[in-house]
Amino acid sequence: MNIAKILKVKEMRRCIGCFSCMTSCAVVNRHNHSLAKSAIKIITSGGLSGSMAAVVCAGCTGVRACAEACPTGALADREGGGVTLLPERCTGCRKCVAACALGAVHFDSTTNKPIICKHCGVCTQFCTHGCLEMEEA
Amino acid sequence: MLYENTITVLYVDLSSRTTRVEKRADLNDYFGGVGVAAKLFEENMKPELEPLDEQQPVVFAIGALGASIYPAINKTAAMFVSPLTGELGESYVGGRLALALCMAGYDAVVLTGKYSYPCYLSITGQGVEHKDARPLWGMLSEEVWRAIHDNETPRGNRSIMRIGPAGENKVAYASVNVDNYRHFGRLGLGAVLGSKNVKAITVTGDRNIPIPSDSFKEYFKVYRSIFDKITGTDIMKKYRGLGTAAYVLSLNAMDAFPTNNLTSGHFESVEAISAEAFAEKNLVRKMACAGCPVDCIHVGQFRRQFKNTGYEYEVVNTNYDYELVFALGSFLGLKTTDEILMLIDAVEETGMDAMSSGVALGWATEAFQKGLLSTGETLVPLAFGDTENYVKAVWYIAGAANEFYSLLGRGCYHAAQVYGGQDFAMTMAKNEMSGYHTGYGILVGSVVGARHSHLCNGGYELDRDHEQLTSQEMVEGLLKEEKERCMTNSMIICLFSRRVYDRPTIIAAGRAVGFDLDDAFLTRIGQRIFQTKMRIRDKLGFDLKQVQLPRRFFETPGLHGVLKEKVAKEMIDLYAALVAEEMKGSGSAG
Ligand code: SF4
Ligand code: SF4
Ligand code: SF4
Numbered sequence: 001m002n003i004a005k006i007l008k009v010k011e012m013r014r015c016i017g018c019f020s021c022m023t024s025c026a027v028v029n030r031h032n033h034s035l036a037k038s039a040i041k042i043i044t045s046g047g048l049s050g051s052m053a054a055v056v057c058a059g060c061t062g063v064r065a066c067a068e069a070c071p072t073g074a075l076a077d078r079e080g081g082g083v084t085l086l087p088e089r090c091t092g093c094r095k096c097v098a099a100c101a102l103g104a105v106h107f108d109s110t111t112n113k114p115i116i117c118k119h120c121g122v123c124t125q126f127c128t129h130g131c132l133e134m135e136e137a
Numbered sequence: 138m139l140y141e142n143t144i145t146v147l148y149v150d151l152s153s154r155t156t157r158v159e160k161r162a163d164l165n166d167y168f169g170g171v172g173v174a175a176k177l178f179e180e181n182m183k184p185e186l187e188p189l190d191e192q193q194p195v196v197f198a199i200g201a202l203g204a205s206i207y208p209a210i211n212k213t214a215a216m217f218v219s220p221l222t223g224e225l226g227e228s229y230v231g232g233r234l235a236l237a238l239c240m241a242g243y244d245a246v247v248l249t250g251k252y253s254y255p256c257y258l259s260i261t262g263q264g265v266e267h268k269d270a271r272p273l274w275g276m277l278s279e280e281v282w283r284a285i286h287d288n289e290t291p292r293g294n295r296s297i298m299r300i301g302p303a304g305e306n307k308v309a310y311a312s313v314n315v316d317n318y319r320h321f322g323r324l325g326l327g328a329v330l331g332s333k334n335v336k337a338i339t340v341t342g343d344r345n346i347p348i349p350s351d352s353f354k355e356y357f358k359v360y361r362s363i364f365d366k367i368t369g370t371d372i373m374k375k376y377r378g379l380g381t382a383a384y385v386l387s388l389n390a391m392d393a394f395p396t397n398n399l400t401s402g403h404f405e406s407v408e409a410i411s412a413e414a415f416a417e418k419n420l421v422r423k424m425a426c427a428g429c430p431v432d433c434i435h436v437g438q439f440r441r442q443f444k445n446t447g448y449e450y451e452v453v454n455t456n457y458d459y460e461l462v463f464a465l466g467s468f469l470g471l472k473t474t475d476e477i478l479m480l481i482d483a484v485e486e487t488g489m490d491a492m493s494s495g496v497a498l499g500w501a502t503e504a505f506q507k508g509l510l511s512t513g514e515t516l517v518p519l520a521f522g523d524t525e526n527y528v529k530a531v532w533y534i535a536g537a538a539n540e541f542y543s544l545l546g547r548g549c550y551h552a553a554q555v556y557g558g559q560d561f562a563m564t565m566a567k568n569e570m571s572g573y574h575t576g577y578g579i580l581v582g583s584v585v586g587a588r589h590s591h592l593c594n595g596g597y598e599l600d601r602d603h604e605q606l607t608s609q610e611m612v613e614g615l616l617k618e619e620k621e622r623c624m625t626n627s628m629i630i631c632l633f634s635r636r637v638y639d640r641p642t643i644i645a646a647g648r649a650v651g652f653d654l655d656d657a658f659l660t661r662i663g664q665r666i667f668q669t670k671m672r673i674r675d676k677l678g679f680d681l682k683q684v685q686l687p688r689r690f691f692e693t694p695g696l697h698g699v700l701k702e703k704v705a706k707e708m709i710d711l712y713a714a715l716v717a718e719e720m721k722g723s724g725s726a727g
Contacts, residue, residue, distance in 0.1 A: 016423055016424050016425040016430075016432035016434075017317070017424050017425055017427070018425035018426075018427070018428065018429055018430045018431075018432070019205065019236075019427045019428055020208070020364070020428070020430050023205060023428060027348065027356075027357060027360065028357070031347060031348045031350070031353050032345065032346060032347050032348060033139070033203065033206055033346035033347075033348060034240060034343060034344060034345055034346050035205075035236075035240070035293075035294055035343075036240070036293055036294075036343035036344075036345075037345075044317075110345045126364065126430070128368045128430050129432075
């Protein structure tokens with residue numbers, strides 16, 4: 001049986017800020033070198049001596065705020081958690097961006113569509129510090 | 138620029154606040170990185186003017202393969218006229234700068250002129266802004282970082298470089314701090330920016346760089362194989378584990394660990410300042426540069442009681458590396474990790490090169506001991522191991538506290554010209570020495586290297602890996618490596634990963650993103666860049682024959698015993714002859 005998995009942000013205290021997760025997400029999922037295309041964003045919180053944080057879809061189950069906010073039904077519930085973008089329905093209104101309390105819906109100004117984490121797990125393969133993991137939903 | 142077959146150069150004149158962008162296909166002959174920087178620098182430098190004249194340029198350049206497209210290819214080169222040596226200033230930095238420049242869409246930036254009052258330059262993909270930095274003037278490095286970080290909302294990847302008080306006061310070895318604990322360290326870029334009234338530069342970008350569909354598969358395959366080589370093999374293990382500080386014990390065992398102003402190559406209290414000691418007592422986290430999975434940046438922590446208080450402490454985090462442990466540790470006789478971190482913190486906050494600061498203070502300490510200096514000059518007595526006074530002295534240098542400290546801020550070569558003690562002012566062609574007393578390789582290599590750095594040609598590796606080389610073998614080895622590093626620095630591959638990026642790997646990486654690389658091309662590029670740097674060096678008036686080496690190098694035994702001045706001189710002459718030979722072909726090299 002194929003159990004759906006979702007991306008879990010685990011141990012950000014171990015994060016070294018290498019951005020390999022962002023690079024691999026942008027490269028594999030968007031065929032792009034720009035980190036702006038990555039569905040996961042690594043940010044410094046608290047400055048030089050502070051720690052790193054990952055801003056990425058948490059894989060909501062139940063009502064997904066982003067999907068609820070979408071006026072055209074372009075975000076479909078993904079099995080196991082999170083949402084799937086149906087690009088042909090998306091008008092680029094950015095309501096999903098505003099709706100997610102984590103700020104985890106990033107926006108691609110080139111395609112004028114949101115960048116939605118697919119929970120594909122590529123980023124976890126390039127994180128050598130165990131910060132990111134795939135978990136069974 | 139990646140996939141575009143042209144080099145995009147941003148020119149900014151700070152005096153007139155004018156900007157232009159040029160796409161220069163002709164610069165492809167120099168590939169990228171240090172090649173493009175050298176060419177742009179050669180075009181814009183003014184050999185007849187002083188190093189800190191406002192017309193002198195500062196050039197920044199990223200590598201030919203962009204930045205962070207492959208693991209550990211993520212550095213930026215800077216070129217300027219060094220106020221320390223009066224010659225070619227060349228320095229490299231990691232962090233996020235190259236990534237930000239790449240994402241902003243610039244391969245190189247040329248700054249000329251001078252702001253009429255302190256400003257900071259904000260570079261984005263949309264252009265530049267000149268922002269008032271008068272409130273930031275006088276601030277320490279981390280304060281500036283925080284002010285800018287918190288007040289500007291970036292769009293995309295951002296890098297922040299800034300100078301501390303030392304740069305404002307034009308200390309000849311003032312550094313530029315970049316992002317988290319990375320620096321344009323050597324040769325005084327901080328003073329150059331200070332002289333231009335540039336307190337900081339931010340670079341932000343989020344350009345779209347699609348990977349061409351026909352190259353995606355090959356690119357990702359090569360990316361993954363390099364990533365696996367870096368993370369899955371032992372090649373870079375030492376940088377991940379204890380970090381470069383692991384050299385402390387190994388160099389000490391070779392009698393090559395400069396101690397107490399190089400009166401010895403062996404430090405008695407070495408265990409207490411080893412990488413192991415730092416790891417056990419102080420290491421709190423490790424970090425990486427953007428696009429590199431190796432966490433080589435080691436951050437140590439110490440706590441310090443507030444002055445004259447009860448149980449009140451501040452916690453300080455700062456970065457340590459081998460070079461810092463040598464220059465601000467053994468070289469000054471500091472015996473604990475906490476004390477070394479405390480001194481590193483002072484150097485970091487004031488914004489100075491750690492090696493030059495430590496070596497200059499080493500000279501001052503011995504000159505004080507020998508009675509060449511008194512507290513009339515030094516303000517506090519200087520003694521090996523006296524951390525508290527060293528911390529004060531660092532602030533005196535950065536603040537140019539009196540005539541003596543202003544002079545010490547020009548480098549210990551200059552200070553010794555006035556106060557004496559040239560025999561133990563430990564410079565190599567006016568640049569303060571690095572932490573390797575390994576033999577002729579490092580000594581001659583640093584003197585002949587285009588920027589007198591231990592990184593020009595890896596001389597210490599020749600010393601370490603060979604029992605005894607003839608003078609001819611040594612200089613040939615140095616020249617070969619210097620040219621090879623000119624080549625790798627055209628992509629600006631991090632030096633730590635040089636064993637990962639052998640030529641076949643470089644060729645595969647380049648081809649996967651559309652560069653038709655082969656061995657002959659790489660050799661030619663290395664040669665052309667080397668020749669360009671030699672031309673610059675000649676125009677700036679450097680003459681190998683004029684170099685005076687302090688006698689101490691030939692008194693203190695190192696890895697291969699006591700060195701002979703005669704042999705060093707012979708090697709320098711041989712090298713000069715090799716370069717002359719090399720330059721004969723420079724007109725036709727293509
Ligand atoms: S994008 Fe935000 S709201 Fe939507 S499923 Fe993910 S975490 Fe939930
Ligand atoms: S799980 Fe996939 S889509 Fe989501 S951030 Fe990671 S690589 Fe990107
Ligand atoms: S790959 Fe891991 S260590 Fe690197 S930035 Fe991402 S979460 Fe942090």
